[in-house]
Amino acid sequence: MSSPPPALHVRTLRKAFGSTTVLDGIDLRVDTGSVFALLGANGAGKSTTVRILTTLLPYDSGTVEVAGLALPAHTRTVRERIALTGQYAAIDDVLTGTENLRLAARLAHLPSATIDSRVHDLIERFDLGHVADRRAGTYSGGTARRLDIAMSLVASPRVLFLDEPTTGLDPRSRLVMWQVIRELAADGVTVFLTTQYLEEADRLADRVAVLDAGRIVAEGSPDELKSLVPGGHLELRFATEPDLARAAAVLDGDSDHATLTLEVPTDGDLPHITALLNRLADEGVPVEKFGLHSPTLDDVFLTLTGTSDRKKVSP
Ligand SMILES: Nc1ncnc2c1ncn2[C@@H]1O[C@H](COP(=O)(O)OP(=O)(O)OP(=O)(O)O)[C@@H](O)[C@H]1O
Ligand SMILES: [Mg+2]
The missing domain is CATH 3.40.50.300 (P-loop containing nucleotide triphosphate hydrolases)
Structure with a gap:
């Protein structure tokens, strides 16, 4: 047919x-x-x-x-x-x-x-x-x-x-x-x-x-x-600057000292995220809050065209 x-x-x-x-x-x-x-x-x-x-x-x-x-x-x-x-x-x-x-x-x-x-x-x-x-x-x-x-x-x-x-x-x-x-x-x-x-x-x-x-x-x-776009990451927030510093010493990521957060790249795979959190637990570093950021079409647009047009695309 x-x-x-x-x-x-x-x-x-x-x-x-x-x-x-x-x-x-x-x-x-x-x-x-x-x-x-x-x-x-x-x-x-x-x-x-x-x-x-x-x-x-x-x-x-x-x-x-x-x-x-x-x-x-x-x-x-x-x-x-x-x-x-x-x-x-x-x-x-x-x-x-x-x-x-x-x-x-x-x-x-x-x-x-x-x-x-x-x-x-x-x-x-x-x-x-x-x-x-x-x-x-x-x-x-x-x-x-x-x-x-x-x-x-x-x-x-x-x-x-x-x-x-x-x-x-x-x-x-x-x-x-x-x-x-x-x-x-x-x-x-x-x-x-x-x-x-x-x-x-x-x-x-x-x-x-x-x-x-x-x-x-x-x-x-x-x-x-x-x-097509990387951009996925785990965002970890800590209560204090020393906690952030200890976390940054065990995990590869970008630290933001103003917000006390660490962004660690991940494909969102559950075993990978569990492993990341376990390493912090093993070191005794308390995590105040965490969130998973999946890439959005906005990231796609930014990657593909070089402009995000964020002003136009936020409803
Ligand atoms: N009749 C026309 N004569 C000359 N240029 C035109 C004509 N119609 C459209 N264009 C040009 O073609 C381009 C694309 O226009 P088009 O209206 O298709 O865009 P669009 O993606 O619909 O934009 P918008 O989001 O603003 O509606 C623009 O640069 C526009 O100025
Ligand atoms: Mg149009």
Whole structure:
């Protein structure tokens, strides 16, 4: 039995605006039914990629297949199989939530007999009932984002593109959005999302690609990406400076005298950690507190691109 074609397949995709190369030969493969996160800082080329994959922008060279069909040859059919929630909301502020959804349904050529029930389902599913009859211009950012995604789902797309679905949302709205995305994936929709948030890619995505200056600098599962980066360590804190000094004499690590801590590199393996702690116990050095630091996608980004963009990535 042959496996289904990937939902997205991109090979050596290039795109320039004038003399500025924005995508410098990128390769992507996204399995049907998976969640894929394209991670990158401002200006990395995320929206450009999404616009090409959603037929809104022509590309210069390479090949692009979406839902098993090549672009630009099958633009019209591809449009029937996908939906996009762009970086900037597509809702009409003077219409109510219900009116926005009905408009989206008509634009998607839904048979008129099915529009009412579809709109009703989406209002329920996205928890918009209490605001459905209010003008969308009065919605909070998180509610507007939910309506925006609901509108892109009126026609039951196979592949959903979400360009920075949670940028600008508060932590609670972000959690709600993550839940929405997980439910879509559980229903079998392939989700391609872009994000500047490393934690978001880590929590949601089956696979992650890191885009930097128009190139994919890493690709894999969140765990695979983390394994590329050392950075794991055991942090030991002591009550006194002499305790720290005695610990530093038996274990190889970095001492921080201001915080009375010692960082000892480890792969997080339990026997290794036990051995480290036993050596301190054998020497009679009391440990006040300890914690295990696993490498994060933030560390991956720092290692791969040379910049952590910490200001941008902390939600
Ligand atoms: N129509 C255009 N004409 C010229 N340059 C463009 C155009 N669209 C995008 N660019 C440039 O391409 C680069 C990538 O832009 P893009 O919008 O894809 O980045 P992004 O990763 O989505 O960034 P952000 O996180 O800010 O949304 C930027 O340098 C941008 O200025
Ligand atoms: Mg963008």
